[in-house]
Amino acid sequence: MKLDSKIPEGHISQKWTDYKDHLRLVAPNNRPKIDIIVVGTGLAGASAAASFAEMGYNVKAFCYQDSPRRAHSIAAQGGINAAKNYQNDGDSTFRLFYDTIKGGDYRAREANVHRLAEVSGNIIDQCVAQGVPFARDYGGMLDNRSFGGTQVQRTFYAAGQTGQQLLLGAYSSLSRQIGLGKIDMYNRHEMLELVKVDGKARGIIARNLITGEIERHSAHAVIIATGGYGNVYFLSTNAMGSNVTAGWKIHKQGAYFANPCYVQIHPTCIPVHGTNQSKLTLMSESLRNSGRIWVPKKIEDAQAIRAGKMKPTQIAEEDRDYYLERKYPAFGNLVPRDVASRAGKEVCDAGFGIEANATNEGVYLDFSTEIQSKGKQTAYAKGNHHPTAEEIDSLGKKWLEEKYGNLFTMYQKITDENPYETPMKIYPAVHYTMGGVWVDYNLQSSIPGCFVAGEANFSDHGANRLGASALMQGLADGYFVLPYTVSDYLADDIRTGKISTDLPEFVEAEKNVKETINKFLSNKGSKSVDHFHKLLGHIMWNKVGMGRNEKGLTEAIAEIAALKEEFFKEVYVPGSSDELNPELEKALRVADFIELGQLMAMDALQRKESCGGHFREEYQDAEGETLRDDENFKFVGAWEYKGYDITKEELHKEELNYEFIKIAARNYK
Amino acid sequence: MSAAKNINISLQIWRQKDAKQKGKMETYKLNDVSTASSFLEMLDQLNEQLINEKKEPVAFDHDCREGICGMCSLYINGRAHGPDTGITTCQLHMRMFNDGDTIVIEPWRSAAFPVIKDLIVDRTSFDRIQQAGGFVSVNTSGNTIDANATPINKGDADKAFEAAACIGCGACVATCKNGSAMLFVGAKVSQYALLPQGRVEATDRVLNMVRQMDEEGFGNCTNTGACEIECPKGISLENIARMNREFLSASLK
Numbered sequence: 043m044k045l046d047s048k049i050p051e052g053h054i055s056q057k058w059t060d061y062k063d064h065l066r067l068v069a070p071n072n073r074p075k076i077d078i079i080v081v082g083t084g085l086a087g088a089s090a091a092a093s094f095a096e097m098g099y100n101v102k103a104f105c106y107q108d109s110p111r112r113a114h115s116i117a118a119q120g121g122i123n124a125a126k127n128y129q130n131d132g133d134s135t136f137r138l139f140y141d142t143i144k145g146g147d148y149r150a151r152e153a154n155v156h157r158l159a160e161v162s163g164n165i166i167d168q169c170v171a172q173g174v175p176f177a178r179d180y181g182g183m184l185d186n187r188s189f190g191g192t193q194v195q196r197t198f199y200a201a202g203q204t205g206q207q208l209l210l211g212a213y214s215s216l217s218r219q220i221g222l223g224k225i226d227m228y229n230r231h232e233m234l235e236l237v238k239v240d241g242k243a244r245g246i247i248a249r250n251l252i253t254g255e256i257e258r259h260s261a262h263a264v265i266i267a268t269g270g271y272g273n274v275y276f277l278s279t280n281a282m283g284s285n286v287t288a289g290w291k292i293h294k295q296g297a298y299f300a301n302p303c304y305v306q307i308h309p310t311c312i313p314v315h316g317t318n319q320s321k322l323t324l325m326s327e328s329l330r331n332s333g334r335i336w337v338p339k340k341i342e343d344a345q346a347i348r349a350g351k352m353k354p355t356q357i358a359e360e361d362r363d364y365y366l367e368r369k370y371p372a373f374g375n376l377v378p379r380d381v382a383s384r385a386g387k388e389v390c391d392a393g394f395g396i397e398a399n400a401t402n403e404g405v406y407l408d409f410s411t412e413i414q415s416k417g418k419q420t421a422y423a424k425g426n427h428h429p430t431a432e433e434i435d436s437l438g439k440k441w442l443e444e445k446y447g448n449l450f451t452m453y454q455k456i457t458d459e460n461p462y463e464t465p466m467k468i469y470p471a472v473h474y475t476m477g478g479v480w481v482d483y484n485l486q487s488s489i490p491g492c493f494v495a496g497e498a499n500f501s502d503h504g505a506n507r508l509g510a511s512a513l514m515q516g517l518a519d520g521y522f523v524l525p526y527t528v529s530d531y532l533a534d535d536i537r538t539g540k541i542s543t544d545l546p547e548f549v550e551a552e553k554n555v556k557e558t559i560n561k562f563l564s565n566k567g568s569k570s571v572d573h574f575h576k577l578l579g580h581i582m583w584n585k586v587g588m589g590r591n592e593k594g595l596t597e598a599i600a601e602i603a604a605l606k607e608e609f610f611k612e613v614y615v616p617g618s619s620d621e622l623n624p625e626l627e628k629a630l631r632v633a634d635f636i637e638l639g640q641l642m643a644m645d646a647l648q649r650k651e652s653c654g655g656h657f658r659e660e661y662q663d664a665e666g667e668t669l670r671d672d673e674n675f676k677f678v679g680a681w682e683y684k685g686y687d688i689t690k691e692e693l694h695k696e697e698l699n700y701e702f703i704k705i706a707a708r709n710y711k
Numbered sequence: 712m713s714a715a716k717n718i719n720i721s722l723q724i725w726r727q728k729d730a731k732q733k734g735k736m737e738t739y740k741l742n743d744v745s746t747a748s749s750f751l752e753m754l755d756q757l758n759e760q761l762i763n764e765k766k767e768p769v770a771f772d773h774d775c776r777e778g779i780c781g782m783c784s785l786y787i788n789g790r791a792h793g794p795d796t797g798i799t800t801c802q803l804h805m806r807m808f809n810d811g812d813t814i815v816i817e818p819w820r821s822a823a824f825p826v827i828k829d830l831i832v833d834r835t836s837f838d839r840i841q842q843a844g845g846f847v848s849v850n851t852s853g854n855t856i857d858a859n860a861t862p863i864n865k866g867d868a869d870k871a872f873e874a875a876a877c878i879g880c881g882a883c884v885a886t887c888k889n890g891s892a893m894l895f896v897g898a899k900v901s902q903y904a905l906l907p908q909g910r911v912e913a914t915d916r917v918l919n920m921v922r923q924m925d926e927e928g929f930g931n932c933t934n935t936g937a938c939e940i941e942c943p944k945g946i947s948l949e950n951i952a953r954m955n956r957e958f959l960s961a962s963l964k
Contacts (some may be wrong), residue, residue: 093851108772109838111879112780128859144944171855173847175872182862200872207780207875212848221842229835281775315715315747320755327856350714452778455795455802456749523852549730570762572755616767621729622828624770625762631880 045298045680048482051340054702061483065526066533073098075539076360076532077263079246080104081233081288084113085205085212086496087267087512089520092215095224097525099532102259103216104248106627111213112348112503114269114281118205120189120648121197122513126160129186129618130482133194135159139190140703142511145378146476146504147654148705149301149335149672151698154481154501161522162514166198166407166446168521174211176200189327189509197510202326202448208513212520217475222696231257231278233288235551236264236295236492243292243492244541247551249559250629254554254620258548260541263491263528265499266292269519270497272305274642275587276579278472279311279324285631289479289498296681297487297692300500301477302638303646305323306507306655307475308597310383312405313397322471323456325407326449327509330375332442333407333466335386336362337394344394354396354406354465362383365389369665370711376706378669380655383470387588388626388666390469397467402567406465413438413462415648422571424509427648474512476503477645480696482679485519491527495519505654559619562629567612572629574609578602578632586594586643591659595647599689602640648693653677665703672705715747718810723819724756724769727826730833734826741839746806750793751776751783753805770829776801776945781878784885785787786817791941793880798847799880799943819885821929823892834881836927837895843923844916845899847908868903874901876944883938883946889930896924897950904957914961921958 050061068076076099080091082107091103099229105113125138139159143150154321166184170176176198187548188194200207212563228248235247237260245260271279271286280587287589293299310325338344339361346352365385377385389395390403397404417438421429429437439462450461457467476499485493485501496516503511581601585594609632650660653675654669661669678696719742721893727734741757748756774782783800787793793803811831816830824832849855875898883894885924899915903909909916932951939948 089851096850097851106832107774107780107782109879112782112837114775114780117775117779126776126858157928159854164855166853166858168849168853169846170858170861173871173903173906174877175868175902175906176858177872178863178865178868180865182864182868183859200875203779203876206878207872210875217838217842218846218848220838221844227838229838265934279777279963283774316745318756319746319750320744320749320752323777397936451797452802455798458804458806459828459923460749498823526827553720570759572759614762614765616762618763627769642800697955 045480045486047151047480048484049151050189050483054156056154057153059265062526065530068529068532068536070098070492072101073538074340076100076535077261077541078101078263078265078528079259080265080267081246082266082498083110083216084112084115084267084269084496085209085516086498086520087208087210087265087690088113088137088216090265090267090392090495090524091225091492092212092219092631093521094527094528095219097529097647101225102224102228102261102369104231104233106230106232106251109227109366110216110227111210111231113209114284115209115513116206117512120328121187121191121204121326121510122208123196123510123513124166124198125159125196126163128184129195130707131194132194136259137194137603138196142502142508142705143504143604144708145506145508147506147708148232148672148700149304149653149698150504150506151501152700152702157362157523158502158515158518161518164522165514165517169208169211169313172211172214174200176207176209177526192508199216205513208517234291234555235271236292236489237547237551238295238489239541239545239547242490243547245543248554249555252622253581256552256619258543258552260455260543260548262532262535262538262541263493265493265495265524265528266479266496266498267495270478271635271638272472272475273567274578274639275472275582276575277319277322277583279308279322282462283556285634287394287571287631289494290634290638292479292487292489292492293490294683296683297489297492297494298480298682299478299641300325300678300680301647302657302681303586304476304483304505305472306379306474307383309379309386309470310407310468311468311471312453313469314399314401316399323452324464324471324473325453325468327379329407329446332365332412333375333409334411334447335366335375335405336364336408337389337396337405341393347396347404348398350398361502363389363394366673372711378506378508380657383418384588385655386470391628397469403469404467405469407468408465410444413442416441419709439594470594476505476507477501480678486529486531487524491531493524505656526654535692558630559626562613562626565613565615566616568611569710570615571613571615572627574605574613575628575632575635577605578636582642587638589657589659590646592647597644598643599640601688602636606636606640609633637688641691643689644689645679649675649679668708670707714743717743717745718805718808720744720808720811722831723813723815726769726829729828730825730906734942743799744805745806747803748805749776749803750785750787750803751801753954770831772831773801776804779878781880783864784819784832784880786819786885787814789953791886792943796940797943797945799878819881821884821890823890824881824884834879837879837881837892838894838922839927840896840920841899843901844912844919847903848912849908851937860924861907871902871905874898874905874946878944880943882941882943884929886937887936888935889931889933890934891938892927892929893932893951893954894931894946894948896920896956898946900954900957901950904953912946914955917954917957917961
């Protein structure tokens with residue numbers, strides 16, 4: 043099949059408007075004849091489900107959590123971008139579009155990103171109308187702050203809990219429609235298969251996670267909004283249940299999977315504490331505004347710290363290597379996430395890491411300079427021009443507390459260290475996946491009637507994602523894109539009538555799901571699901587992590603193939619199929635993670651360039667910076683499933699055309 | 712800071728096969744638990760041990776493990792989310808316990824939160840309360856007025872945010888001797904009552920949400936304040952007072 047992105051003709055600023063004017067509609071009296079399934083109820087899924095229900099379609103929504111309010115969008119901290127120009131600092135739709143394309147290292151689709159920038163302002167209006175309590179100034183107007191990779195203040199926020207407030211806003215719209223009987227909500231349900239009839243998506247097979255019952259659900263269109271696949275790495279900042287199953291199942295049914303190797307590694311997470319660690323915790327990127335990142339200059343000092351013989355505060359200023367300020371004087375500690383993450387890995391690989399455990403991975407994020415400068419500033423502001431050292435110290439810490447207090451408390455609860463007195467320890471961790479199911483401009487996958495939204499699709503972030511742009515995409519897709527494009531698709535279905543779940547395709551799909559489950563439960567293995575998930579994570583982090591090279595990737599592909607064989611032979615899944623069985627849920631998800639992990643390594647191997655979150659060690663300049671190859675790799679790599687052996691997958695290329703933006707190198711020196 | 716060390720503990724855990732069957736406490740020994748582990752990582756370790764012994768692992772709710780999704784829900788040594796304040800169970804760490812300790816773990820205890828299995832309870836009653844009116848009836852058409860067209864007093868916006876910070880974990884209900892959901896409902900009612908967008912439907916909202924709360928079988932508030940003490944997000948009792956005020960004025964209309 044040829045990849046057709048369906049990007050409309052015309053000037054970039056008019057494409058979406060013109061396109062919308064010509065999309066087909068479903069008349070209000072016909073909408074109750076049409077059923078839509080939405081899988082996943084985070085920002086993208088909840089907003090889509092609420093919108094379809096308001097339009098008059100019948101909606102069934104599914105989530106694996108006990109309530110849609112727990113979707114992982116809730117954990118986003120920093121904010122959401124919108125080109126409102128409330129601060130009069132020259133922001134515009136074009137600038138937001140430009141920053142996002144550049145931030146994505148010129149590997150995102152121009153037309154999609156421009157549409158995102160266009161509707162961004164509407165998102166804020168919509169959320170405020172729903173009662174989302176964004177931060178306000180004393181005049182009652184909305185407040186903004188700035189984020190990495192931009193020169194304007196366009197980020198709207200609600201303390202460090204913006205994702206929570208936006209999700210609860212979407213959840214309230216969803217709840218309203220559930221209350222009105224327009225949405226059937228299926229909590230604690232997991233989609234385990236897509237059902238195709240005559241080549242079109244016509245329903246899903248889902249498992250009721252409480253009773254274990256396998257259910258058939260039919261619809262005229264299926265929306266997948268199930269988030270990212272960062273848990274392939276086992277340790278990530280994703281929620282424990284976040285999984286790729288829905289995306290991977292549709293991939294196996296014919297949906298192409300695009301750019302799987304693009305994974306964002308966030309630079310400021312709390313390092314791994316030991317072998318029992320289950321999850322990593324992010325410390326907001328905003329801390330880099332006030333913290334200086336360093337490791338000891340002398341290797342013996344790093345060793346002494348790891349051995350517990352020395353404290354970071356005992357290392358003199360001249361013996362500290364502020365490596366980001368040294369290498370990137372123009373941006374310093376505020377370089378983009380991918381650059382900061384790689385620099386941290388480099389110093390730890392060279393033996394300067396400070397964490398006292400088996401990994402030795404960790405660098406310092408030090409607030410002492412800020413304590414001094416802000417303490418002095420506060421004293422002067424109070425008219426005290428001769429403050430004592432104690433006064434400066436105390437005022438400086440107070441300043442920090444007002445600004446970052448909740449993050450400092452959270453850090454202290456987890457690590458048992460007081461970051462006001464000793465530098466924080468941080469290390470990069472897997473955070474967000476830019477790759478995902480390939481979709482065209484309509485957000486339709488290569489399966490007709492199967493649409494994919496939010497982090498689960500690939501289109502808007504390129505090879506790297508700037509802060510505060512994920513929330514924007516989730517809500518844009520759900521509130522303002524899918525209602526138009528899905529209606530256009532459904533215009534052909536007003537006479538179709540109810541899709542029967544007795545069709546042979548449903549029977550067959552249900553049989554396959556039951557067989558897979560029974561195979562796991564009757565397997566005579568002896569090792570837990572987590573055992574294999576951790577092994578997969580280990581391979582992925584070491585060989586498909588922050589730095590990749592041909593040798594490592596080739597090894598990873600083979601190692602994952604072997605792991606897959608062993609997993610299916612040796613895994614032990616306790617319990618039965620007709621009850622709540624978390625180990626069975628994990629087994630089904632890990633099976634998909636293993637296959638996707640292999641594809642990620644294959645995608646990383648073929649992409650012989652470095653860009654954004656994908657750093658191929660062979661392709662770097664003399665100073666160790668990424669070397670992009672626009673001539674040969676300015677494409678979306680979309681993979682087609684070809685059966686059990688993942689190495690047989692076929693790569694299709696969608697050339698990226700930049701008509702309205704001039705491509706340049708990304709330089710932060 | 713104290714360096715991480717390993718401790719041996721004894722666990723008494725509520726086991727219940729499903730909603731219909733009677734449950735009971737079971738005792739487990741668990742050795743070599745790092746004090747740097749979180750409480751849920753300790754349970755992962757226990758489950759790994761049980762799986763290796765071919766026994767059924769303990770089912771418990773958890774997801775983000777960052778203290779924000781509200782999914783985790785354990786009653787530990789007689790306290791919702793365990794022996795620390797201002798945190799959820801996923802942020803509780805084993806350094807709060809000593810070598811040789813016995814730890815008692817139970818599910819949330821409330822008639823309106825029936826047990827599904829082991830430590831997992833059904834909290835969909837919270838969803839139904841929200842469906843009864845916890846929203847602003849605005850369509851998602853994108854045709855709303857500019858967000859700055861209605862200025863909102865900063866104090867009100869901040870208070871609305873503080874109420875909206877509720878994660879819906881249910882610790883307030885579990886810890887209340889009356890099994891009351893008034894802190895949760897009060898937080899929702901307050902968020903919208905404080906904002907101009909929510910005022911239009913304020914009367915119907917509070918009446919409908921309170922009616923639903925009663926139908927779900929939650930108890931009444933007798934101002935003991937345990938909910939506020941155990942709330943991981945510090946939601947204030949002030950919200951219950953505001954809900955009562957809203958309810959009274961709505962009832963008199």
